[in-house]
Amino acid sequence: MGNLTVWPAPAKINLFLRINGRRADGYHELSTLFAILDRGDTMTLEPRNDGIVRVFPDMGFPTESNIIFKAIKLLAEITGKNIGADVHVDKRIPMGGGLGGGSSNAATVMVALNHLMNLGLSEDELARAGRRLGADVPVFVRGRSAYAEGVGEKLTPVAIPEKWYLVVTPENTHVSTREIFMHPDLPRNTPKMPLEDLMKNPRANDCEGLVKKIYPEVATALSWLLKYAPSGMTGTGASCFGEFPDEDAAVRACNSLPDNISGFVARACNVSPLHELLGKLKAAK
Template structure:
């Protein structure tokens, strides 16, 4: 039987860089919230051991796809732990709605959905901590998607504390350029010395993203879009970009601005949600949990 699972987007409602570690990675303080919008994974489990993604994701080789990597990782672990027969497999189809490398976490979310869905479909019964630990080996943003609750993250994103920020409506727009994460983190002009603060004071201050100035300086398209959006609502970069988002109290207010969008700029309206849509689907499969 084919089952369908959401892989939602995330926004970084704020993102501060508090220092650089000896291994070159940067310590962050960031607030993740999910969107009620994202990709969809169709999963068909089998008893032939076949593990495959049937459709191509442009620009990503089959074996590098985070869906395939997540499924292989879980399968190998579960076989080693004698929780799964080597005959167990799964065939995936992904409906991509999220732009890649957009700062919306699509790849990480796809990986997390594969882990959580297969844990249920294969009846492995791993706990969330184990799945989050496995997910971290695939990417810094995978654990928050596995845990499925909006969170304040520190370290490189692996230290997570659940939080419940207001669930606003967002207009998310793509400026049509691709921003490389390593490029942003290697920018000499990047703000990387913001003092670490406690969560309460961060929540009371105006939210900012330390990557934004560096990205606006390098990519005129991001700057132009933010200048335009800021006329209507508080707006920021998500992650290391390229997407930007504007915040509204109502869906209709967000849609009115989307309708005025400059020609050729892609965008969508979605609600910020503190509980991942993935967990709504999981609890709907009562026969699996």
Template sequence: MPEPGPLSLPAPAKLNRLLHITGRRADGYHELQTLFQFLDHGDTLHLRRRDDGAIRLCPAMAGVPTGQNLIVRAARALQAETGCRLGADIRLDKRLPLGGGLGGGSSDAATALLGLDALWGLALPLDRLAELGLTLGADVPVFVRGHAAWGEGVGERLTPVALDTPWFVVVHPGVEVATAAVFGAPELTRHTPPITMARALQGGASSWRNDCEATVRGLHPPVAKAIDWLSARAPALLTGTGACVFARLDSEAEADRLLDEIAGRWQAFKARGLNRSPLHDALDR
């Protein structure tokens, strides 16, 4: 059997179209209800098999020791789970900002898990890969499963959903938001009454909100400025704990016009909302 060739795979961004915090657990984690959706924009991982078991990642990420990088941790977790003695050279084309609420690190980890599973010929069940992903971070399983989803618990209990697929303009206000600081803020709303998935979907995008937004506004005035500016032009929300904010547009032409207006103010990009991850499309090909 020929050795599998190198793989180049997407690690897409996600948006939280809705994010409610319904409680705080004894271990300090928060109970959430959220709607995850993918974008046709993100990082790219290039994977090449090694026979010596070594995991080599380049380029190194500033401020992140290699052993703590989620890509390397994902690869080593897969080796430990399966006893696989193969390794990989991994090159990351990084497009998603750190601390942006777009799930970049979690998406990179999921792409590493699924890509290396294919490259090494392991064929682990998707459920097991999602379980491994959860040991790396609460957002990793949705990227592993690859479908827009209603998430509960810490975001790991997932039910596939079909959401509208508009165009989005995503703005990075130029600050990095620490998730721990947001969830640790005393003013954070933590007791939104739980709702059913059906009720959330029935309410539609016009009723969706992010419970972290008020706290992030207070901690990071540039985020508040970006949300206010976007909201004057289209429905806008914070994604995750930020820093990125997004506006929903009905057409690509509207997205282009908004990008033209943003030019020079912030870093921004346009993307289409997706219900199926482009990672899974690439692996199927």
């Protein structure tokens, strides 16, 4: 179709994550605060109207199992149209880090193709569809910092301080979310409480103790980060984040990273880079 465009797929961190119980269907009741960052992957999209989906570069597994492929096919299913795309991903978000890379990729491709191909789906419709792909997809579809409850599907936009963070990930450490949530030692009984009470214990993460026990590399990375700033683990790990008063302080810490830990500096944003771009494109029409 000759409509080549570049779109951001931002990372996220969970500023806190509390587990309030386990439901009969095996899913967990959660309370968490999502902060979308101004850094992440970049995706170059070229829509196709022949139903073909190609994802580059080769991720080392079948394209059909890639969440990007699934997102495009889901769009085709719910619209009844022969939607396809060529998608090039500049992957910067570490996999298995709890930073939402796959979910963000899926959300970006859905939001972008909805705009580029004039599919006419509302944000609510896209978010409901995204929920079928993964619990974190709707927060990226909506593109706002948010308080999440239930299994992550109940989202309430929350304006948060747009602070600077150093996000670090131990090299070659990929934490399995399924392993953590299935583990018998995972705490599952944190009482539900109002958001203002949850905010009094920032960076609390009910998964952290178990993850550090199973993955000592995460414990090492968090210990290093705590020397520089108030810090916590995001999601089920392996990535951790430190909160800094300004960009310069975060960059200085980043420049001191040990060889076996990678990191990047980012700012939390109440409106995601994806929706900043979408707003500009809509205004230019």
